[in-house]
Amino acid sequence: MASDTASLRPMPAPERALARKRRYRRRLRSRIILSFVIFGFVLTALIASTAVYLRNRVEDQVISAALTKNNNVFAEGFYRNPDAIGVPFEKIQGRQFSTSKLDRVPDAWRALANGVHELTEQDPVTGNERVYRLAVRKDPDYWFFLAYDIAEERESQERLNRALIGSVGIFTLLSALIGWWSAARVMSPVSELARRLQASGDSTQPEPLAPHFPEDEVGQLASALDDYAARLTEVVQRDREFNADVSHELRTPLAVVKGAVELLLSRPDLDEKTRARLLRIQRAEQQCTDLISALLLLSRNERGHGATDVQRVAEQLLDAHRTQLGGKPLALRLEGSRELVVDAPESAVNVALGNLIGNAVKYTTQGEVIVRLLDGAVEVIDSGPGLSAEDAARLFERGYRGTHAEHSLGGGIGLSIVRRLCALYGWRVRVVPGEERGVVATLTFSAGNGTL
Incomplete structure (x- = not known):
């Protein structure tokens, strides 16, 4: 046999109200705040990521184009005047090597193809790490290299990244504050409507809600609740009147039946069969009276x-x-x-x-x-x-x-x-x-x- 059980333990009214209040806050106020936080974070992160991407892309293109152009200028200047050494650019070092003396070319540069490359190496003197861009041009007789130190650019890029990360956090926090403020403003009329609706539940004639709110969405909701409350109050009133009328009208004939049965039972000449039937009528009358009393208590919801x-x-x-x-x-x-x-x-x-x-x-x-x-x-x-x-x-x-x-x-x-x-x-x-x-x-x- 299955061990299924059927039981009843009603939840107290304060617990039901607390559960409704928790669901209300989680589903409305918290959702608004969370939406603002997510929106602020995603938007700020997207702008920051786009800024970093565009900056790096533009910087790479500008530096690469400048190095290629200057390396070509350097090579052409060398062909015009081989005695001229170096180039007049800040942070740029130009070197050329004859193809007959390629052993002088640094090992890191020797296998590079024409174009611009980014290299990282350790300074043998200071021991610091050096990051630079290298433009390569390999002609049949000479190889030309133009190095551009980008350490400062990398440092500024890191500072920019840190600043952008900080701005994402700040704007996310700002979005949370704006969301909290907006949720409080948006939920204020809804909270007021809930408070008035809860207060009106203690009265048999609830106070109209619509006059306390403007003609917006909350006002429309208040009007709909007023209409529903009016119809519900009318139904409850009719139900109570019906129960009271039925109870009163049934008690009268039951009282007549009770009196008649008691009168008949008092007669000494009753046979046992008739007495048994009268006792059964008396028990049925008492059972009906008890049932009417219990149903009347249930209809009034009073103990x-x-x-x-x-x-x-x-x-x-x-x-x-x-x-x-x-x-x-x-x-x-x-x-x-x-x-x-x-x-x-x-x-x-x-x-x-x-x-x-x-x-x-x-x-x-x-x-x-x-x-x-x-x-x-x-x-x-x-x-x-x-x-x-x-x-x-x-x-x-x-x-x-x-x-x-x-x-x-x-x-x-x-x-x-x-x-x-x-x-x-x-x-x-x-x-x-x-x-x-x-x-x-x-x-x-x-x-x-x-x-x-």
């Missing part, structure tokens, strides 16, 4: 108070079901003599416990149904056909009838009413398969709300 003895209620329910067993081979027993007094009207406890006992009696064809009193709880144990996985998952759904319901009477709303009563009073109901067969239903009265 009734009282000092209900659960043991006495359980005994009355078992006695009532014993008279309806007929020839059904079923034993009904009450175990435990614990004092369990619940702060709730007897009608509410009667309906909640009565549904659990009624289901156990209905679906158990033979064997026994045991009602066991525990510390702050009641167990209803039967020897019926058990509980399927589908029943365990959907047991408290309104209108759901279990797989073993077959042709039995009932609309599948009994356990739904139990669920609503538990949510109202802070109780817990749990229905699980028995160890071998049957079902174990546990109704727990929380110490803070339900027991005295």
Whole structure:
């Protein structure tokens, strides 16, 4: 047998409000701030990367073109006047070698092709690393080399990179601050709308929201909420009036039935068969009265108070079901003599416990149904056909009838009413398969709300 359980433990209102508040902040305010941070970082990084790329590209092109041009000037000047040594350029060193004396060419330059090359070598005198560009021109008789020291350019490039990285961080932080400020401005009317909406929930006639906001998107939302609140208030009012009218109109004929039955039961000449039927009518009248009282409390969403003895209620329910067993081979027993007094009207406890006992009696064809009193709880144990996985998952759904319901009477709303009563009073109901067969239903009265 699957060990699926069906239980109910309502989340307290403060926890629900806190959960909604956390989701609200994460989904709106934080998203706005995060969007600004990402936008600022990506935009600044893109601009910085583009600046570095363009600077390096332009610098390479300018230096390469200048070196090639000056190397050609150097070569042409040498051909015109071989006695002229050097070139009149700052940071530029020009050298020429005869092809008959290529052993004088530095090893790093010898294998280079015509064009511009970037070289790195260590200065033998100072030991410092030297970075330079070298323009190469190899003619049949002479090789010409023009070296340009780019150490300063590399240093300035590193400084520029550091400055750009710093600017990315600064602009990202600035974007975060702008995003935080913008989120506060954007969310201010939404927060005000949420505050007013929450405050209006404490009143049966909520204050209109739209007059407090301009005719923008938030104002349209406030107008829509006003319209929805008006329609919802009207529906709730009609529902309350209907429940009150039905309760009043049903109580009157039930009171007549109760009085008539009591009057008939007082006659000494009643035979046992008639007395049994009258007692059954009396129990049905009491059950209907309790159900009306419980439904009225649920419709008003208010807790009734009282000092209900659960043991006495359980005994009355078992006695009532014993008279309806007929020839059904079923034993009904009450175990435990614990004092369990619940702060709730007897009608509410009667309906909640009565549904659990009624289901156990209905679906158990033979064997026994045991009602066991525990510390702050009641167990209803039967020897019926058990509980399927589908029943365990959907047991408290309104209108759901279990797989073993077959042709039995009932609309599948009994356990739904139990669920609503538990949510109202802070109780817990749990229905699980028995160890071998049957079902174990546990109704727990929380110490803070339900027991005295």
